[in-house]
Amino acid sequence: MKGTQSMHRPQRLGPRATQAAAFAALWAAAALVLLPVAAILGVMFVRGGRAISWELLSSAEDGLLPSIVGTVTLVALTAVIAAPLGIAAAVYLREYAPRGPLVRLIRLAIVNLAGVPSVVYGLFGLALFVTLLGFGRCLLAGACTLALLALPLVITASEEALRQVPERLRAASFALGATRWQTVRRIVLPNALPGIITGLILSMGRAAGETAPILFTAAFIALTKPFPSSVLDPIEALPFKLYYMATEAHGITEDAKWATASVLVGLVLTINLVAVITRARLRGARRW
């Protein structure tokens, strides 16, 4: 091109160079958010993977089995408590609640529940379930505390799933003379189920990794009775075990620590993976 004034003026290099620099910085930021964590998790899995043995996983005396069983039981009981409450609350908010100050207040409460520090849940669990209700430090007290922590997650996910159900399905049901509850039970809930279950499993993934809420409500180390036989028995739990091994224990090999950390992250990731697969499966079966 000959005359290159105006349209291709050299001083336009200013904003262009700025843009190039800024975009480079954005790329770098994205890399910095992910790569360091990916790297240290990679180190953990490599070291942990080398150290994991069947012996370590399955031994009830100095292996991880009691912790794994404890965490799985704890999370299952948590789900049993949190699911009905959370789903019912979501149904209320989405299907029943009139718009107004009450709903506004409920939503604010949910946001705040989600933001309460996990150790404060621990204190609450200690004061209410362990002491006042007299459960003692046990499976049930821990599950109640974790259920409370998971509740806002379950409500939010369920509400989102209910929102996905097309309005025309409800309208069609009402048009056939169904009551609101009949519509909810026969039309809305079945159609929202994949989303609800996925949300529930994801919340349990979060609960499985929590340590602070069970510190004073459920978890022990090296119990003489490693597996609980009732909900009022104390339990061992994987995150608490990892904390203990990393900070307080003596005479534990580095290998065992890395292996424990890998098992915990592996468990949490597996739970999340199950959620994703469930969603895909149930979605595939749905036609609307």
Add this chain to the structure above:
Amino acid sequence: MGMSGMDSDLIVRPEGEVKIETSGLGLFYGEFQALRDVSVTIAARRITALIGPSGCSKTSFLRCLNRMNDLISGARVVGEVLLDGRDIYHEATDVAVLRKRVGMVFQTPNPFPMSIYDNVAYGPRLHGRCSRSQLDEIVEKSLRAAALWEEVKDTLRKSALDLSGGQQQRLSIARVLAVEPEVLLRDEPCSALDPTATFRIEELMIELMTRYTIVIVTHNMYQASRVSHYAGFFLLGELVEYGPTEQIFENPKDQRTDDYVRGRFG
């Protein structure tokens, strides 16, 4: 489909200085061809109106002139668009500079969520360092040119979102004028603004015409016939007829143009 613009006497070349010239301009959105073979010459410092039924790609054509179609993924342009004789689709073109020269006012006014002052100062701040007093001057000049100054001069620091629809429309114009474009592309809203607002904007167009080349896409026949010097009729992605406004509205050569301007369809 036969009728190519170039050899047809339906496409008249305006007299006098030329600002924009397209030849064989075509636009594809993926497989869909939105514009075919548009060859037209747009006169400098005149108002050119583009008319046609909804969905006839007038707006797409307008967006070719400042390369806003670049932002739509899958959009592809063929042919040439010359601005002062230089191809704007040449790879050396700085699109930002092009868009500064060829300003565009959109259908719906979109004030940025900032003060009135900052909205107008936005462009000048982008394109170079200005002193405070220079900026003040540009803002006042642009708002005056957009016939908005008297209404907002005491509330420049208030949010632009508080303006009325008509005021927001004029703010959008002031915002464009502040970057001192050479060409002004205006995409008229389909739904009528309130009549007073429309009238003020029309007056504004005529005033601005002495300095800018203006291309408007409009659905208002009356407005097109009144304010423009040249008019083009688009139908289904093709430029059917183009020439002096009186000719297009009073003595069109093509039957389809005739039907449209007489209100038989569209």
Add this chain to the structure above:
Amino acid sequence: MNTGARRVREWLIERAIQAAGAMAIVFVLAIFAFLLRDALPVFRETTVRDLATGRTWLPTAEPPKLGLLPLLLGSLYVTIGALLISVPLGVACAAFISEVAPRWMRETLKPAVEVLATIPSVVFGFLGLLLVGPWLAELLDLDVPLFAGLGSLMLAFMAMPMIVSLSEDAIRAVPMTLRQNSLALGATQWQTIWRVVLPAGRSGIIAAVLLGMGRAIGETMTVLMVTGNAAVIPLGLPGFLRPVRTMTATIAAEMGETAYNTPHYHALFAIGLLLFIITFAANTIADVVVRRSGRTTR
């Protein structure tokens, strides 16, 4: 048909659903009430003024010294440090995902960030303790591989997914037409992001930062494991390189060994109450900011 019985049943079910709906409010109030109940007796031993300004935390001494200042400042140090790292990085990452990243990358980055959010905090603590801490201590030539800045760093990466994903939502919610108008005025893409998109998404981003702050200040296991837990008042910039003790870590470390209904026990509940109030304020303000922004962008 037995419609009467059905009607009664439905009425009961609907009341139950309604009760569940209001449950969230009940729980928030219950948490507050129980914290208050077990925190208030601490004022038999001390005053608000002494709690807030006391420079020594020696709860098992006789008489107990219950100064929260070192713990408050410890939390403040770790949290501010975490925000200094996570806010610029997180918002930049959000802008990258929403505005700059090629499509395939966007679709990889979002799930990757979500996976990051699922890593338990005890694991971050573990990795800080065994891997990052020793490595940084060697790099910076520190005597103790447990320090406030390490807590900030680990917390920053934990708060990041929340900041990234909420900011990204806010940025994406900025209307496309604003971007087009800016580009049509001859702005480059970066100028558009910097001068229009980020300011327009401002309130959502501020909310994300507030929620990230709430998360950071309430985070327990990570700071407990990596900040060294020395209840000393941090001073100046070097304070970031020395051990500190946060409010959350104090509760977690000491509640297990505290006798019921002792001044120490009540003091720990008082810390819990303070944490609850701080996070409640952060979350409520964030919620209000988000709602207000929802009104103005429309």
